[in-house]
Amino acid sequence: MFLTESVTVADLVKNARLDVYYGKEYLEERTISTADISRPGLELTGFFNYYPVKRIQLLGITEISYSKGMSHEELLDVMQQMCQPQTPAFVVSTQLDPPEELLEAAKEQHLPVLGSKLTTSRVLSNMTNYLDDKLAERKSLHGVLVDVYGLGILITGDSGIGKSETALELVKRGHRLIADDRVEVYQQDEQTLMGTAPAILRHLLEIRGIGIIDVMTLFGAGAVRSQTKVALIIHLANYTKEAKFDRLGNGTQNVHIFDVDVPKITIPVRTGRNLAIIIEAAAMNFRAQSMGYDxxxxxxxxxxxxxxxxxxxxxxxxxxxxxxxxxxxxxxxxxxxxxxxx
Incomplete structure (x- = not known):
């Protein structure tokens, strides 16, 4: 289990579609380590007993309107206290002009000042969603993640059992690959577990006897996807006469990952079974159950x-x-x- 340490302000500007008022040359060196966004209302009144210096500071209509009623000396003093070296950046919403005192204090600490045409609520939502995804706690799982009929299916099983070969067959049948061998998962919200591929393995698939193939190059952009919700886990297990497998469809288990329970079914592997078709049927049956038909x-x-x-x-x-x-x-x-x- 690991945590993405930081995101640069340049990444935030690009993904949250922000404008740069000042400090374009500092975007790459300023990092963000928390997804929480601060609305510095009390700070404008001089209350700094608790000031979250490591958060993005967002100024909206309320904060800008209040600052216009302050004298130049008062506002400059407050802005100098708010512009700390650990602060990643300031963002001004609703296409408002940043106060001159903010720009002056930001220049002293080399802090970027950003802006947006969107309302405060919208820009807050955009930044929070992006930072939640990038800074979420992550876990690395061994398996193959594929998108089958719009469902994210994590295929697990012992090494060499045929996970990658099954994923290749699914790709040939029109489905999409997200990750092979190692899947990074993180919790997006209380009910959603997302899966993606490490950057070094993105779009790549390892087939024993052939080696590594680039799925996007061989099958096109429609054969891959960057991330998806993990809706179902299908575990491939070697068939033995002693092992007991579910025959009626009422033996679904749950796997607890972070705070999310993901349904899991086990499929026996033996010579002659077409696993790709079985996984397609499992995906369609799971969707039917989700719609109320069992x-x-x-x-x-x-x-x-x-x-x-x-x-x-x-x-x-x-x-x-x-x-x-x-x-x-x-x-x-x-x-x-x-x-x-x-």
Whole structure:
């Protein structure tokens, strides 16, 4: 498990579509180590008992309006206290002009001052989403991540069992590769686990006997994807007579990764099985279950109906048998009475 240490302000400018008012030459050297964004409202009043210096400082209409009512000396003093060496950058929203005092204090510390046409809420959301993804705690998992019918499926199993070969067959059938051999996963929110490939392995697939192939070069840009939500784990296990595998579809397990439970199914591997088609079927069945249709429930319902029909037939047959026995008894009793009369 590891944590991405930092993101540069240049990365933030590019991905959050920000403008640069000052400090373009400092964008690459300024780093961001936290996804939290600060709205320095109390600081403008002189309250610095708790000032998160390592956060991006976002100024909106409220902060800029308040600063216009301050004297030049007061505002310059506040801005000099806010412009600390650890502060990554200042961002001014809603296409507002940054105060001259902010630019003066930022120049002293070589801090970039950025801007955006978007409202404060929108630019805050854009920056937070990007930084949450980049700075999230990550875990490296052994497996192959593929996009099958829009579902992110993590294929796991022992080394040499055929994970990469199965992924290659899926790519040939029109699905997309995200990562081979090593998958980096991180939690995007309370219910979403995202998976991506390390930069060094992106778009590459290792096939034993052939070596490393570039999937994007051989199959085109439509055969790869940078990241996807991990919706299902399919574990490939060697088939043995002693091993017990789910046959009805009601034995799905969950794997707990970070704070997210990911469904897991186990598929036995033996000669002659087409794993790519099986994984496609598993993906479609999982999607059907997510939409409320469960084939196992249908089978159980059909079985219960059959048991009820058979029970009714048995009762009917029993009644007919009893009626026949009573009829035979009446005939025997009638013959016995006729014999006694004679």
């Amino acid at each position: 084939a196992t429930e249908t089978f159980d319902r059909n079985l219960n109906n059959l048991i009820k029909v058979n029970s009714k037939n048995d009762e009917k047959h029993k009644e007919e048998q009893e009626h026949l026995e009573e009829k035979n008894k009446d005939l025997i009793d009638g013959r016995d009475k006729d014999s006694d009369k004679k």
